[in-house]
Amino acid sequence: MKISRRSFIKMSGAAAAGIGLSQLGFDLSPIESYAAELRIKNAKETTHVCCYCSVGCGQISHVSDGKLINFEGDPDHPINEGALCAKGAASYQIAVNENRLKKVRYRAPYSAKWKEVSWEWALDKIARNIKKSRDASFMEKNAEGKVVNRTNDIASVGSAALDNEECWLYSKFLRSLGLIYIEHQARI
């Protein structure tokens, strides 16, 4: 009898109601599944879609006490049916990773090191830089006298790593500033 982990979990619930575990035969995978179930018991389950290639595999995570404790393929997902590749299966380590950037950092001109700064300070200074570059370069008409309302002084690349809503917002943001040099991963 072939039993997936999920069906085992459902069955083991049924076992309490009198269905014998002997149905499971000698397959050890249910025991492993049972151990895994203990780990994620009472954890919050959330569904995701993998961030790497474009297949769009479903993933589920388990969070207990605000900590990510498990990450795996979503067995209910029609594309991957629970499977993940090496990268998708390693997604857990994106979240639980001591090397993540956790602070806003600033590197001053000609400096050899980073300095930690606050969001408020950085956003204010970036906004001022953008305004300065934009205002200094803003072109209302091109050489032929045609209205172009653009800045040739700021460029942007990014990003296919953003969600759709963020991409749309970023695209709107850049175009409101008058940027035309807008590119990203899709071009390379």
Place this chain on the structure above:
Amino acid sequence: MTNHYIDFRNADVILNMGSNVCENHPVSYKWIKAAQDRGAIFIHVDPRFTRTSTKADVYVRLRSGTDIAFLGGMIKYILDNNLYDEFYVKNYTNASFIVNPKYGFDDGLFSGYDQNKRTYDTSTWALEKDESGIPKRDMTLQDPRCVFQLLKKHYSRYTLEKVSQITGTPAKDLEKVYKVYGSTGAPGKAGTELYAMGWTQHTVGVQNIRAMSIIQMLLGNMGIAGGGVNALRGESNVQGSTDQALLYHIIPGYLPAPRAQWATLADYNKTTPSSKNPRSVNWWKNRPKYIASLLKAYYGDNATKENDFGYAWLPKLDPTQDASWLNLFDEMYKGVFSGFLSWGMNPACSGANANKVRQALAKLDWMVNVNVFDSETGSFWQGPGMNPKKIKTEVFQLPCAAFMEKEGSISNSGRWMQWRYKAIDPPGEAKPDGDIIYELFKEIRALYEKEKGIFPDPILNLKWDYETDGHFDVHKVAKEINGYFLEDIVEHPVDKKAYKKGTLVPSFVYLLDDGRTSSGNWIYAASYTEAGNMAARRKKADPTGLGLYPEWGWAWPVNRRIIYNRASVDLEGNPRDPKRPLLKWDMEAKKWLGDVPDGPAPPMGTNGVYPFIMKPDGVASVFGPGLKDGPFPEHYEPLECPVERNLMSSQRINPAIKIYAGDLDKFATCDPKYPLVCSTYRVTEHWQTGVLTRWLPWLIEAEPQMFCEMSYELAELKGIKNGEPVVVETQRGSVEAVAIVTRRLKPFQIADQTVHQIGIPWHFGWRWPESKNFSRGGDSANLLTPTVGDPNTMIPESKAFMANVRKVGRKARR
């Protein structure tokens, strides 16, 4: 993709050419395997024997950069052996159309070439029209000027012998692939093609894909279950980011970016595709509705009929300006920009000719870098060869949330938009990108309100109200992208029904050009409606049995799972493949059953509408006059190549490519210092430049460092042993790598010369793992790649360039 991942299982023959599907899109092999289990044949064509090749029923090698020769030979084989689907070719493609008498092709050049400008005047490539403006046709396909006959003539030169001399593929191998793939032209057979950067990253990238599209049209494989031309895109949301227009040449929904010659909205709308043929739906005729609705989503109440809905506020490109990646970094290298935003990207490793990119970053006044981990871009100023004391660029590094730390949707290659949820908070002070963009714009707007500034109108008039309780609310943006009715509509012109102001539009069919509707991206209209967030659906009903899963997530456009699906039926609307019925016209109910059809019109019959509704002529383009480098694909050698002459013509390289001439734009062809064809690629355990994989201990342990694959024959020539440190170098740079001497690569016999090919992954960078010597991570393969792109897309040629490899310590031969 025209189709989608699960649909691979419906194919009878699967051709994987231009990608390494098993290693780079591993889970999708599940559906190739499902097809193989049913008896399907899986073909892999690649310069290198990969894990995909081990799974293939047929594996065939070709030299990098010779795909058009290979595919041109297949076109000839299909025509010579009458393997094409005659009904499909006559009715659903422009094969019967008559071409302008001035069109010509001679010794590698199409008519209209200007050698000084390296461009074509494409006017002679036009289709001939009758008095009413409808293209002339010869349904017998006999007219010498009809597309079919011109196609035959063009590819008559692609003989097995010549193709074999160019590609290095033995003639019997060519024939084997041609025969197996050509078998899908039979009625009731489906063939699909899966490609990736192995086809796009060439100076003939678009024409590689065009050549395959022509094959699919000849075989009747477009618009059917188990068919299509399917791009396996490289990133989880690169489909979505393209749809949302993070590219210079488009605005959301593939509308052209405004240009200086279109001063007003009326001027812009004059470029709307038109067709005189009443049988052509020409869906793009609706474009004025989509731009008006987009402008309403951009500027809200400030967009009025009187002010052209704020069209003047959008930036305009110069008439023929190309602001794409290679040009962007060329300008940056010349010091044109003061500021740069590198958002979720690592151009210091991903950009072709990365040394030039890294030098360019040092010429900025300021740069903003947003990412999950540090990268070679964020820290470029402390990279190899850089002296921070001499670099003025101010750098802001903003930490962002990873995908499980925020909520939103992404679109896979099959156009499936899927919602994903937040599980945990981001670490430390990291924030979701959406929050950062949202807050940054508010800062900028506050400055313009307070301090004034140049032309503040687009900033002050922008609709920027996507928050709930003072925080960015992604659902508000998702709804904005879908679009709203902005006024009460008593009787909508489409269905005569009433719609309430403030409700979400049911689909783009309801969008209007008069300012009464908004939609941030028309192709996403119907994704978030009054019925809810469609991308979040998780129902697994499969009524067609074809694996379309119409209630799982949502697919653009309007949840159509296979586009061009009207080409899957006969003139009466009956499925041409009864085993895999994608659509069927229900005569009695007068409606389509199956997938969401390409438009609701009844079947084509003898007077109804043509199937390819997005094409102005209503049919698929065997002859494609819209490209910059020719209406038929033609073989040209890569910019850097191992042969003195192109065996097909006197034009060695694509005549329409731009040649960069800056001090760092160096190229080498037939240079004894760089005798090896080199190609970049990926491994399963890493992704892109490695920013999201190199920092993960499990993955870096599995694939710890840069390597170079080479054949036993080459290794012997160079005195290199497996596992030894080597240097790979080109005119532009060098990288250290570990030699992998393998039978996966073999020398090619190209006409009368032996050509060796090597391969390198492009996931590594100096920042991590730290590389004080080569035994650590190494650096980017893009330090080697040239600044040159496809003339249509400007995607760089990273898959075929000339290099040398030598043992570490052994001096370069100068």
